Amino acid sequence: MEGRFPGRILPYALLFPSIAVIAVFLLVPAVEALRLSFFEVSPFTGRGTFVGLANFRELVRSDIYRGSLSVTLLFAVGVVALGLAGSLAVAVLASLRLPGFGVYRTVLLWPYALSPAVAGTIWALLFDPSTGPVTVLLRAVTGLSPNWMMNGTYALAVTVVAATWKMLGFNIVFFLAGLQAVPQELREAAQVDGAGAVRVFWRITFPILSPVTFFLFVMNSLYAFFEVFGLIDVMTQGGPGGATEILVYRLYQDAFIAARWGIASAQSILLFVMVGALTLLQFRLAGRRVVYA
């Protein structure tokens, strides 16, 4: 274990590329965003007037921003709850040694490999208000023909389902790996003691899965906050009436459509703080209940 680097420079030289990339693409923009958030910036000249906390004050008071925040929370709760429950259920089924289970496992991973734009297009077509297969089927069976994209509640529900589906493959892979780590003997012992399948699952399998579940809980929360921009842009553009306008999309609108760099930077800082706090909270509260077997 005493394999040390010859000289002091080499380790730094080896680290340099990664540090340089992080500095150029993460640190510098982050510092710049923090600086801009205290300015009102004129788009063309880039010159700004220092406005102190005015951008943040405006955001906190803004109905649009508060609306967007509550949409984001609803969206995140939906994606995380539906995503974890759904993928755990599918993973349990996929872990059964049914004929052809290798094929199922492979196919289940596919959605994760799709780009958000493609996934969004697929779901937008499925739920198209006049020609979508789901709409047509529903109309044929029930006679109802809901306009998914005009009703805020439906639109949010459809985007939650689409976002969940997109992340399903990722979740299933981790749950499958976790399920394989559950010792067979424990389950058999419980069965011998007379526990039913449900009891075995909740008392043995689920606690052993808890580190994986916690990891996925954090990952899915981050995903719901940061990575669904493409999906929203393709499916609803934040509409109808701002019903699917999550914070990241609001930020994009202000930064890249309206060129309001100051207020957009303030939003990125707020978003960073909120997600940071959320993750910490998750580690504090949920992290304690995790059993690292």
Place this chain on the structure above:
Amino acid sequence: MEAFSRRWTALAVAVGVLLIGMPAQAKTEIHFWHAMTGQLGTSLEAQAKQFNESQGEYEVKPLRKGNYAQTLTAAIAAYRQKNPPHIVQVFEVGTQTMLMSGAVYPVYDLMKHYEIPVKWNDFIKPVVGYYTKDGKLYSMPYNSSTPIFYYNKDAFKKAGLAPDKPPKTWKDVEAYAKKILAAGAAKCGFSTGWPSWTMVENMHATHDQPFASKNNGFGGVEGVELLVNRAFGQKHIGQLAAWQKDNVYSYGGRGGAADPKFVNGDCAMYVQSSALIGGFTRGVKFDWGTGELPHWGAPYRKATSIIGGATLWVLKGKPEAEYRGVARFLEFLAKPEQQMWWHVNTGYLAISNTAVRNLEQGYHFVRNPKQYTAFAQLTGLPPTPPAAMAGKKAAPAKAERVATANSSGLRLGNFVQIRDVIESEMENIFAGKKSAKQGLDDAVAKSNALLKDFAATYKQ
């Protein structure tokens, strides 16, 4: 032997490349960033090509940079990096942003500097007025349109309505829609494209109602506020919401999202940009016609409509010598024959009176009466084209619409965001989540915050 010939071939290719490259290097490149796609993009490129072939000094290079918003953002970024395009196409809602940017070489000054005479007075007023500040035209009008009324003649016939008489008032629209629905000729009466532009901005203009204070924003940046939550706005949007319940009206989304509703025959009537005439001519299977925007009648005056579309802005920061080429290109675009060509190929308006007159004398409007609707509505003339008479001058037609301060255009900062806010609130109203008053009040409050924010940015 083989190696020898290969070497010769390489040399020949090198010389050839040099020869091809040489004339291109001698020409000064003029970069032109735009947002046109499909048929419109092809027409734009054809126009640039015509200009390039018409002279030997300058080469206009069109480059599509995405949609309007993306093109503007790209131009802003390029300007800050000190490498802007010479010309950028900006949509009408970005006008105030461009005017306040300090990054613009006003078209009026440019043409004056290079002593290129352009008869600005010959241009249609509502178009030029939208982009004029302190009596100077700041950007070159390029693709302009105005919302008009489209209707399905087959559905009209099926419902026992006269196929050559589009509704003139909103009361007519309601009555016609009910007849059409009763006859089963369509599933909905009418729908709309670009909801804020057609149903809020243009309805205020054509009824001579102010959209915003300070003369619709033309009077300055400081203290401008939206006025769309007044009695007229509430009446019109409230009526749309009520009609939405019995399918007289069917909201179909933003931009062109509702186009399929008209094209596939679901809705018998449609309010959308006049620039869609070309697309509908190719894509619509049934017999259709156009009419002017419906009106609520007294006590409101009947005023001209306002335009939409985009103009070409010349950006500062390029070498002095290259601006002569930019001026030459704009001069080329301003020629009546180019205006006519552009109008016939894209459906956008020809914007000089000479071009319109030439089109008329060529019986263009007699053969394409649909194309005349927008001109009539913008100039206030009667909707039927005066038949062109060789030699004889037709008696001047009496104006049916007045041009007022409220119908000359809108000049608001953060207008892109304001439209987004208005359309969001319209969606809330149509979904029954808010009353018309509540939704419009909220739209005004949110928009006023955006206007205040814009004024603060440019105060300095």
